[in-house]
Amino acid sequence: MLTVQQNYKVGIYVRLSKDDERAGESVSIENQKLMLTKYCEEQGWNDYFTYCDDGVSGTTFDRPGVSRLIEDAKDGKINLILVKDLSRFGRNYIQVGQFTDYLFPMIGCRFIALNDGVDTINSDNDIMPFRNLFNEFQSKDTSKKIKAVKQAHAKLGNYLGCYVPYGYRASPDDKHKFIIDEAVAENVRKLFRYRRQGLGFRKIAGLLNAEHILPPRDYYYLTKGVEDKGRRNHCWNEVTVKKMLRNEVYIGHMVQNKRGTMSYKNKKQIDKPKDEWIKVEHTHEPIIDMDTWNACVELDQRQCKMRSVKGTSEPSLFGGLLRCMECGFKMRYTEENHTYPKKGHVKYISYMCGSYARSGKSACSAHIIYLRPLSELVLDDIRHRAKRVLEDEDRVRRELLEQKAKQNDRQTKADRITLKATEKRLAELERLTQALYEDKVLGTVPEAVFKNLLTKYEAERMEKQSLVQSLKQKLADTAQDERDIEQYLANIRKYVAVEQLDREMLLELINYIEIGERGEKDGQKYRDVVIHYNLVDKAG
Known part of the structure; x- marks a missing residue:
């Protein structure tokens, strides 16, 4: 038990958060210091030290000033802590x-919260837990209000970031x-053009560096007329390129609320689930057209690594699009050079199973297919599909919708039922957690039981939130099917009279192509080739 003494070594603690600045002089650092030092002098406590945290929230104890204060109390350097009120110490x-x-x-350290009348030397501090609880609720309420204002601005399409x-x-x-x-919009268009051609993020960064184009951060500091003192190499890199290619701001949309703090207590920044993003379309003039954007998105979703043509930096025509039908490995680009007496030098381009190329027959068979017959086959299939759309678009649309409906109908119903039940349980967990905290404050639940139940509720809550996010994404994908089919019809009909394949066409239309091994049946040679088209054959 603490006893009254005169030789106190006092630790005066003062704190001001960014939110407190709106309250004016009454909670300022200097005002707190003046009040507390005057109180020390009145009590005859002349041995005091000041600890300060300026611009730091009270919901976290990861503060340099309060950390030093507590360490000094543990070490016996101070034996009395004096604060203006409990909320200054923490919320x-x-x-x-x-x-x-x-x-x-x-x-053996005494604690005084002056304005709240709290002094641990006294035994009648029953009101202190309720003051602490009120301070936390007040902090939570303030956090909610600030968040609501920001979200309201975001929903209006107002940009809230620091850097344009x-x-x-x-x-x-x-x-x-x-x-x-x-001054730099053409650089953005160039970056997207490179990606549409099938170039990787690192390759695009290299090309922009070779052209001596200033990267975004360097350009920002140049326009501001200030020096960038950060230690950097001042070059484009694949991370910057990837972020720009995935940023919908370039098609005129504002997407915000993608990151936030874990809670009003924990200020660590985390990525938010996609269903919490705030997206407002057509808020400004786009730099990139939708055809280019969609082509880049499809390429990005494939996550394939393209093989370049030997001696160039360009990807091969089918690079990254071919898979072995048996083992699923990507097909590898190969070249064969032959010299004939009459034809002279001839180069043959082919693709073979990547697993076979790496490990031989023990892994898979070769599945070799030459570029010319493959190109003819794919070109014929594209023209055939385009012709069908032009001749009877409604019929093709119905067939595709029926195909999608069979795949999705049963699963969609089950997902909706599961989602409803999961969201109901999340609401129950929120109520249970709130009731548990109230019981803890009132002293009706033992500490061990409180901790055990809280851990259990939190683990279940995280599991359910993950499930809700996954189910919502699946249902959103289902709703996208009709739009995908319309886009596919618009894409394919353009190529009814096409005479030659090019890489942009393949990337726009095709997801991947499966190559089977050559075989023979009834004296006829054959090979299975299955083309999976974008938007209507996404699986795999």
């Missing part, structure tokens, strides 16, 4: 209680709106 009522009820009495995306600049009429920065 997490569980952690505040751990210090004031357990740690400080154990190490490369290719745009803030409108002189409204800093939350964008206008195209023509």
Whole structure:
């Protein structure tokens, strides 16, 4: 038990968060110091030290000032902690209680919250847990209000970020709106053109560096007229390229709320699930057209690594699109050079099973297919499909919709039932957790039971949230089917009279092609080749 003494070594603790700044002088750092030092002098406590955290939230105890304060109390350098009120010390009522009820009495350190009338030298501090709880709820409420204001702005399509995306600049009429920065917009278009041609992120970065184009951060500092003091290599890199290629801002849409803090207590930034993103379409003029965007998205979703033609940096015509029908490995690009007496030098291009090329017959057979017959087969199939669409588009649409419906109908119903039940359980867990905290404050639940139930509820909550996110994504994919079919019909009909394949056409139309081994049946040689088209044959 603590006893009254005169030779106190006082640790004065003051804190101001960014939210407190709106309250004015009453909670300022200097005002807190003045009040607390005056109180020390009135009590005859002349041996005092000041600990300060400026601009830090009270919901976390990961603060340099409070950390030093607690360490000094443990080391005996101070034996009395003085704060203006409990909320200055902290707004997490569980952690505040751990210090004031357990740690400080154990190490013989007195704690005074002046304006709240709290002094651990007295035994009548029953009101303190309720003040702590009120402070935490107040912090939670403030956090909710700030978040609500930001989300309201985001839903209006107002940009809330610090840096305007490369290719745009803030409108002189409204800093939350964008206008195209023509000085660098062509660099953005060039980046997307390179990707549509099938080039990888690293290759695109290399080409932009070779052209001596300033990367986004360097361009930003140049336009601001200030020096970038960060230690960097001032080059484009694959991470920057990838982020830009996936940013819908370039098609005129504003997507925000993609990241946030774990909670009002934990300020660590985390990626939010896609269903929590706030997307407002057509908020500004696009730099990239939708055809280019969709082509890049399809290529990105495939996540394939293209084989380049020997002696060039260009990917081969079918690079990354061919798979062995037996083992599933990507097909490998090969060249054979032959010299004939009459024909002279002839180069044959073919593709073989990647597993066979690496490990031989023990892994798979060769599945060799030459470029010319493969190109003819694929070209014929594209023209045939395009002709069918032009002749009877409604029939083709019905066939594709029926095919999709058979795949999705039963599963969609089951997913909706599961989603409803899971969301109901999440709401129950929220109520149970709230009730558990209230019982803890009232002292009607033992500490061990409280911790055990809290851990159990939190584990189940995380599991259910993950399931909800997954189910919502599946249902969104189902709703996308009709739009995918319409896009497929629009894409394929353009090629009814095409005479030669090119890589852009293949990337736009085809997801992947399965190559079977050559065989013979009834004296006839054959080979199975299955073409899986984008938008209507996504599996695999």
